[in-house]
Amino acid sequence: MYTEKVMDHFQHPRNMGEIENASGVGTVGNAKCGDIMRIYLDIDDNGIINDVKFKTFGCGAAVATSSMATELVKGKHISEAMQVTNKAVMEALDGLPPVKVHCSLLAEEAIHAALWDYAEKH
Amino acid sequence: MYTEKVMDHFQHPRNMGEIENASGVGTVGNAKCGDIMRIYLDIDDNGIINDVKFKTFGCGAAVATSSMATELVKGKHISEAMQVTNKAVMEALDGLPPVKVHCSLLAEEAIHAALWDYAEKH
Ligand code: FES
Numbered sequence: 001m002y003t004e005k006v007m008d009h010f011q012h013p014r015n016m017g018e019i020e021n022a023s024g025v026g027t028v029g030n031a032k033c034g035d036i037m038r039i040y041l042d043i044d045d046n047g048i049i050n051d052v053k054f055k056t057f058g059c060g061a062a063v064a065t066s067s068m069a070t071e072l073v074k075g076k077h078i079s080e081a082m083q084v085t086n087k088a089v090m091e092a093l094d095g096l097p098p099v100k101v102h103c104s105l106l107a108e109e110a111i112h113a114a115l116w117d118y119a120e121k122h
Numbered sequence: 123m124y125t126e127k128v129m130d131h132f133q134h135p136r137n138m139g140e141i142e143n144a145s146g147v148g149t150v151g152n153a154k155c156g157d158i159m160r161i162y163l164d165i166d167d168n169g170i171i172n173d174v175k176f177k178t179f180g181c182g183a184a185v186a187t188s189s190m191a192t193e194l195v196k197g198k199h200i201s202e203a204m205q206v207t208n209k210a211v212m213e214a215l216d217g218l219p220p221v222k223v224h225c226s227l228l229a230e231e232a233i234h235a236a237l238w239d240y241a242e243k244h
Contacts, residue, residue, distance in 0.1 A: 034221030035181050057182035099156030
């Protein structure tokens with residue numbers, strides 16, 4: 001049912017945790033399943049995402065997609081990070097079952113919300 | 123949104139893992155969200171559940187309810203364990219948001235499936 005990469009990122013999630021005094025924080029909820037996710041971004045003066053962490057109450061697919069999404073935006077400029085879609089994240093994970101696609105939206109939306117939070121503060 | 127007990131069992135899940143050569147194993151899937159759960163039971167000759175472990179791809183509510191459900195059946199006789207309902211589990215967790223009640227069914231169904239698996243073998 002799940003690809004090797006999904007199981008790997010679910011069992012060994014990258015960048016799980018919190019960042020104190022983060023440059024941007026985004027919290028989103030998923031109407032379909034009621035799950036929640038929070039992304040923390042640490043952004044330097046050049047607009048580079050130096051660090052990123054996530055926390056979620058969501059399922060294994062939410063954990064795996066957040067883990068991969070945070071890997072994809074880490075070290076990137078905020079303008080590049082803005083373009084990381086849930087489609088790109090799912091491709092990097094070699095796919096997700098259709099019933100789980102809504103879970104992958106949590107990561108994308110939370111990253112956008114955190115970038116928005118950063119933009120509002122600057 | 124979530125009670126203290128739910129957050130405690132989500133962040134520090136009890137009895138997560140596997141049991142090799144378990145007396146009974148139950149695997150169930152949740153049609154509503156596509157999540158899966160597996161329960162392992164170690165049952166002695168007197169029908170007492172000496173050990174129980176769970177694994178899930180489900181969300182925080184599934185983790186918390188499984189953690190509590192395994193605590194409730196541990197040390198019990200199989201006939202008592204059969205009567206642990208998801209309602210009892212939710213009450214022990216001081217409640218769950220309505221949108222998450224279906225997640226709690228995974229634990230109850232997986233325990234019943236594992237008890238059934240044990241009964242079939244004996
Ligand atoms: S079912 Fe809610 S995040 Fe996957």
